Amino acid sequence: MSLTPHRPPPPAGSAPPPSRRGVLLGASALALGSALGATGCSPGPDDARVRFWSLFQGGDGARVETMLEAVREQAPHLRVTSSTLAWGPPYYTKLAVASVGGRAPETAILHMSRLPGYAPGGLLQPFDLDLLAEFGVTAEDFVPDLWDRCVHDGATYAIPMDTHPVVLFYDTEIAERAGALDGDGHLIGMDSPEGFVEAARALAEAGGGDGVSFGHVNDDSQGWRLFWMLYNQTGASLELPEGGPAGLDHEAALRVFEFLAEAFDGRTSEPGQDYPTALAAFASGRSGMLISGEWELPYLMEHVENLGAAPFPTVFEQPGSYADSHAFVLPRQSDTDPERTRATHEFVALMVRNSLTWGEAGHIPAYSPVxxxxxxxxxxxxxxxxxxxxTPVLDPEVWFAGAGSQFHTDVSQTLRTALTGSGPEAALEELGRTLDSWASRTDPGGA
Known part of the structure; x- marks a missing residue:
């Protein structure tokens, strides 16, 4: 769903002028950008220079460095420099400042969920798909549902590196004692709300602890991720037209809240865990299952001897796993050089083609050949x-949603109300008010 007026696509590789949204993002962030050290580099003589910004630290940062080394070996003519910035609002603030101020890197990582707040505002340039195809990457190499989210007004503004969904981790030894595995060691019997609850209770009995752990208290996104995934599994839609009101299917939302309240009833599964507590409970064997992102795989492989993993089960009518995507984008350049544009497209293609390294860290490579x-x-x-x-369940295509957004924080509170507060009915009312409030806000790029 697009909440911005239609505009004709700019020529591939061109730099559309920033819209009111872009100017507002840049102007409101200039002071913060200065505090963050938003500095730029003057163009050098090397047309093959590619400056790359990302927000990957720790183990993910090490994986990216391995990929960068592979690119440097495969394309030694590219002059690649990378910078790692702090995750969350500071990163997106600095990216906006750099794009508006003409100090942007040639390419950067953007969460796909944030694209509706950047592409319409003129903060990004579209990719040249013919040029990208020269380096072995085409639209047909990606899952259609994911690729469709890369496109705005007929132009492609993002190239996905991965999908990183919410999955279900489980202790295979506890699950076997609970009779929850098939002959191949995969979870069974969880394809309905009743089946999921029964399996969780069986795992709790077999393991002597919780059936399933989920950390959402004091977390900015976890509550929204779980609710949105299950809501989409019901087949319901959500409309967030500018000016409101929100078009929420109240019956479907209540089904989700009631199911979760039963699953996390306080007897066999704790309803009020924070993220570190839930992770530690599963890693130490005090829980049979863990609902979390696949990004926790490296930690869990180190700490859980009998680790199994599966897509989150299709509890309701249709499959779907909440996911986001780390994607490459082209921040707006004040002076677009054709040779540097070509070098940047080659770099992005090579990073995507070397994403097996990224998959080893738990992320699902978006590039199908990998x-x-x-x-x-x-x-x-x-x-x-x-x-x-x-079957990725991505955030609604609205300017205010996405990773690290205040929207995530506000809607996540409603799950806490359902599980540790006044219950599902109160959570439904709170969610309706919250969605109406966000839908009523003016899109800064729409005027």
Whole structure:
């Protein structure tokens, strides 16, 4: 769903002028950008220079560095420099400042969920798909549902590197004692609300602890991720027209809240865990299952001896796993050089083609030739949940949603109300008010 007026697509590789949204984002962030050290580099003589910004730290940062080294070996003519910035609002603030002020890197990582707040505002340039195809990357190499989200007004503004969904981790030993595994060691009997609850209770009895752990208290996004995934599994839609009111299916939302209240009833599964507590409970064997993002795989592989993983089960009528995507974008350039544009497209293509390294960290490569390769399919347990990348449940296509947004924080509170507060009915009323409030706000790029 698009909340911005239609505009004709700009020529591939051109730099559309920033809209009111872009100017507002840049102007409101200039002071903060200065505090963050938003500095730019003067163009050098090397037309193959590619400056790359990301927000990957820790283990993910090490994986990206491995990929960068592979690119440097495969394309030594590229002059690649990378910068790692702080995750969250500071990163997106600095990216907006750089794009408006003409100090942007040639390419950067953007969460796909944030694209509706950047592409319409003129903060990004579109990719040249013919040029990208020269380096072995085409639209047909990606899951259609994911690729469609890269497109705004007929132009492609993002190239996905991955999908990173919410999945279900489980202790295979506890699950076997609970009779919850088939002959191949995969979870069974969880394809309905009743089946999920029964399995969680059986796991609690078999393990002597919680059936399932989920950390959402004091977290800015976890509550929204779980609700939005399950709401989409009901087949319901959500309309967020500018000016409101929100078009929420109240019956479907209540089904979700009631199911979760039963699953996290306080007897066999704790309803009020924060993120670190839930992670520690599963890692220490005090919980049979964990609902979390696949990004926790490296930590869990180190701490859980009998680790299994699966896509989140289809509890309601249709499959779907909440997911976002780390995607490459082209921040707006004040002076677009054709040779540097070509070098940037080559760099992005090579990073995507080297994403097996990224898959080893738990993320699902978005580039199908990698995701379908024997090397990736041989990874365990990654290959057991890889199908989740085929049915991603992405954030609504609205300017105020996305990773690190205040919207995530506000709507996540409603799950806390459902599980640890006044219950599902009160959570439904709170969610309706929150969605109406956000829908009523003016899109800064719409005027």
């Amino acid at each position: 995701a379908e390769s024997p090397e990736y399919q041989g990874l365990s347990p990654q290959s057991d949940y890889a199908v989740a990348g085929e």
